[in-house]
Amino acid sequence: MQAETQSIVVISKDPAVCALVASVAQFQPGTGVKKCASALSEINGTALQLAKDNDLIIFRAGAEAATDAAAVKEMLRHTGGTARILALADTSMPFADLRLLTEAGVQDVLPETASADEMSAAIRKCLKAEEPQPLAGVSTRGSREGMVVAVSQSCGGAGATTLAVNLADCLTRRRGLRRQEAEFKVALLDLDLQFGAVGSFLDLPPNRCLYELASEGFVPDDVFAEQSMSEAALGLWVLAAPAEIAPLHALKPEQVQALVAHLRQQFDFVVIGLPRALAEWLTPVLEASERLLMVTGSSVPAITQARRLLDFYAEASMSLQTDIVISRERKPIVAASHHKEASKLLQKPFKYWLPNDPSAASAAVDRGVPLSAAAGRSSLAKAIRRLSRDLIETRKARAAAAQPQHGKAV
Ligand SMILES: Nc1ncnc2c1ncn2[C@@H]1O[C@H](COP(=O)(O)OP(=O)(O)O)[C@@H](O)[C@H]1O
Ligand SMILES: [Mg+2]
Known part of the structure; x- marks a missing residue:
């Protein structure tokens, strides 16, 4: 996977979020980062296209988790479930909101205070999930996804x-x-x-x-x-x-x-x-x-x-x-x-x-x-x-x- 070009889109009004992702991605060969200075809930149609055209979407969760969750579901529906989506959230986000996001299909929710290492690990994990090879020896045939x-x-x-x-x-x-x-x-x-x-x-x-x-x-x-x-x-x-x-x-x-x-x-x-x-x-x-x-x-x-x-x-x-x-x-x-x-x-x-x-x-x-x-x-x-x-x-x-x-x- 390393040699392939992978693209990450960061949807956030906060330039610090984009900067963090960009700084992390530069250590992942062949990974490009695009910025979209907006909130996920404000760019519905564009978000669908972004999800289709890129390997990973990272967005800053807004105050309305239900709206973000609905947008995430739409992106997954639009891409036949293949979109990889990471969220960054306020550390005080209520548990119920976190749940809404993960149930909608967000791969991981990171605190906005995440370190570069944490961000890097989360990105790697999300992108790896697209690789055809899962854990050694795990057969995907007839998977029950227990x-x-x-x-x-x-x-x-x-x-x-x-x-x-x-x-x-x-x-x-x-x-x-x-x-x-x-x-x-x-x-x-x-x-x-x-x-x-x-x-x-x-x-x-x-x-x-x-x-x-x-x-x-x-x-x-x-x-x-x-x-x-x-x-x-x-x-x-x-x-x-x-x-x-x-x-x-x-x-x-x-x-x-x-x-x-x-x-x-x-x-x-x-x-x-x-x-x-x-x-x-x-x-x-x-x-x-x-x-x-x-x-x-x-x-x-x-x-x-x-x-x-x-x-x-x-x-x-x-x-x-x-x-x-x-x-x-x-x-x-x-x-x-x-x-x-x-x-x-x-x-x-x-x-x-x-x-x-x-x-x-x-x-x-x-x-x-x-x-x-x-x-x-x-x-x-x-x-x-x-x-x-x-x-x-x-x-x-x-x-x-x-x-x-x-x-x-x-
Ligand atoms: N709801 C319950 N009412 C009455 N006795 C119970 C109940 N749940 C467990 N026990 C009994 O209490 C003891 C300890 O239960 P156990 O399930 O082994 O607890 P733990 O695994 O939390 O240590 C067992 O003898 C079990 O039969
Ligand atoms: Mg026990």
């Missing part, structure tokens, strides 16, 4: 493993009289390397694959990814944590990135259980995640911890969409004052609530099966099913937006 959902917890025992296991199980959406058909193929990856309990929740033996990755350092290919998975129930494939304690930092970001990329190719959903500790390899997981579910209690220490983790995650992946899941509490009819305070501290609403249901939770764990098999009618099972339905809807909407002409079903 939706990655990461599950994190603010404190031990919050119920993250319970959610990850049963969410993955519900996402298979089994149908038929005896539920003998799974609509979706789901991977459940337990990246809580040292304390992962997914295997024991589903009565599966520990799996050495993650230990091998951590200790031998190779980058996994699609065959490794495929062969690492064990089928726990119809449509539900699991990569459990190893029995041996692997040092958390032994895994490398490129290994985890490749593993997740292969699983995305092979599965419709990839549910990933995260450790509570921080590690460098979390960045590629967060970057690949379309949704992060933060499972937490509503007590002050739990919320404070959730906030710290969310801040770290947001730094690793600015466009990450997070939903808060309050565990072991029913949604109150009227929010209590401590709920309002906690929600304010997290700067997010409490989107999902999982009721305290010890008999259902232990019935499933004791038998080593998902809630659907042990207590399918319990309030906990129903709450997780509702959450899974939202994610299935999101995935369907994403697939429909990506291929409007063909109306590709998921």
Whole structure:
């Protein structure tokens, strides 16, 4: 790709933005930069043509994210989904606005304070996405473009493993009289390397694959990814944590990135259980995640911890969409004052609530099966099913937006 001429258009009234992109691009051979001193929302027709004629559009997001998002969607529609678009935004841009932009199809949203290195990496990433060769060994044939959902917890025992296991199980959406058909193929990856309990929740033996990755350092290919998975129930494939304690930092970001990329190719959903500790390899997981579910209690220490983790995650992946899941509490009819305070501290609403249901939770764990098999009618099972339905809807909407002409079903 280096020898080819690539053109970048910067749409911004701020000359500093153009200057930054130009200074970065001069180190990328064969890359030209054009400037358009305007706001994206003011040049609709021109923007469509620019998107068609150039390899990358970089624009400064305006105050109206919805207008920018609509323009981005138009550019993608106009180019059959091939336009590459980067946005620069104010660091105080609300999360909901960021979400509008990424959902519209913006590849990445950078803070306007981005350094030259950050800008350079983002440009390279966007332009690389056009190359025909994806990650080594990833087959594009029959790609499922799975939706990655990461599950994190603010404190031990919050119920993250319970959610990850049963969410993955519900996402298979089994149908038929005896539920003998799974609509979706789901991977459940337990990246809580040292304390992962997914295997024991589903009565599966520990799996050495993650230990091998951590200790031998190779980058996994699609065959490794495929062969690492064990089928726990119809449509539900699991990569459990190893029995041996692997040092958390032994895994490398490129290994985890490749593993997740292969699983995305092979599965419709990839549910990933995260450790509570921080590690460098979390960045590629967060970057690949379309949704992060933060499972937490509503007590002050739990919320404070959730906030710290969310801040770290947001730094690793600015466009990450997070939903808060309050565990072991029913949604109150009227929010209590401590709920309002906690929600304010997290700067997010409490989107999902999982009721305290010890008999259902232990019935499933004791038998080593998902809630659907042990207590399918319990309030906990129903709450997780509702959450899974939202994610299935999101995935369907994403697939429909990506291929409007063909109306590709998921
Ligand atoms: N909503 C719930 N109601 C009652 N018990 C629960 C609930 N969620 C989880 N549990 C139980 O709490 C314990 C810890 O749950 P787990 O999912 O392993 O938490 P984490 O992964 O966050 O540490 C398990 O015994 C589980 O069965
Ligand atoms: Mg756990």
